[in-house]
Amino acid sequence: MGKSSLINCLIGRKALVKVSGRPGKTQGLNYFQVGDGLYFVDLPGYGFARVSKTLQEGWQELVTSYLETRETLRCVVVIIDIRHAPKTQDTQLLSWLKLKGIPYLPVYTKTDKLSGNERVLNARLLDGGHDIQAGSRVLFSSKTGQGREELLRAMAAFLDVRQKG
Ligand SMILES: Nc1nc2c(ncn2[C@@H]2O[C@H](COP(=O)(O)OP(=O)(O)OP(=O)(O)O)[C@@H](O)[C@H]2O)c(=O)[nH]1
Ligand SMILES: [Mg+2]
Structure with missing residues (x-):
């Protein structure tokens, strides 16, 4: 869906994280240090079409317990392909x-694959389907870099909130 590509784009290095056309590329948790005590963590997605059932369940458990117990987790970036209807x-x-009260930020990715008009319509469809406010998600493309600055700002805001609170 573009999780690893998004991290590559934010970090500004093309091949730091392995990307592939086949779902199931990212296995386990992959940490990328981006600041003093600040990390991006690349997680496996749930579209593991080509890995075994046992592995799928193992990863789901790993991701779930990571998200539930990681006390220093500031924000989960939820990456949703803008081309598809709400899933x-x-x-x-x-x-x-x-x-669970875990802070999250929805990102609609692969915007480069749609025309401007389709982009607006699909974004609205996803907002409606997932009960998301237009102002609280980011439109993004790893290919063109659309939304990169906005996303970095939105992620930084999650750090500020926690520090003040
Ligand atoms: N055109 C376009 N292609 C993208 C974009 N983001 C990702 N892709 C492509 O989508 C495919 C999957 O991308 P990944 O970044 O590996 O996705 P992932 O979510 O990390 O996948 P897993 O680790 O397998 O769960 C790759 O072929 C990418 O090149 C984007 O913004 N635009
Ligand atoms: Mg990946």
């Missing part, structure tokens, strides 16, 4: 994060 798995993840 149950994404709705479930977002409601689970809300329920």
